[in-house]
Amino acid sequence: QVQLQESGPGLVKTSETLSLTCTVSGGSISNHYWSWIRQPPGKGLEWIGYIYYSGSTKYNPSLKSRVTISVDTSKNQFSLKLRSVTPADTAVYYCATLPTTKDAFDIWGQGTMVTVSS
């Protein structure tokens, strides 16, 4: 059974870059789509973007100018970079699988809380 685990700093300073990694265990990162989703405290879910194992990406238009998602198949990991962060980027960040057979987020990591503060 595939499991996902997010990792990265829990505190990022305003205007800096938020960097998170999702490690995939129990299965291969190949031949799948992988996604990042976030949830500000007490609010709803926001899709950030996804990447195919080959490296092709698609981003939420509202975040596209600040987001980069990359994949490292040798480490079975994919990563998120969000530039020029503000307190509005404070959220729980989740990684998840996005199987084309379901067009939905099937398996989720536990989530990691990232706080943006000066």
Next chain:
Amino acid sequence: EIVLTQSPATLSLSPGERATLSCRASQSVSVYLAWYQQKPGQAPRLLIYHASNRATGIPARFSGSGSGTDFTLTVSSLEPEDFAVYYCQQRSNWLSFGGGTKVEIK
């Protein structure tokens, strides 16, 4: 951008009652609509995909219906563990989530 509107925002029901949650899309998403359940402090859990297909391990009391712009998630008889927040999500045009419906104990 496709906007998903969920209603009601809050549903107050008792265990054993039927819950009917609505998700309306600003334009057609065909059947590319999923439903999730989220409990406090937990990641969302996929319940329904492609509008009406139950995900692995999801009890039969959960059912989804609809196509185009109007979708419904029904819980036939609420169990104590079903009180949570429910989100819909579309993948017809980019990806987006609805604002959520909280099902609370009356």
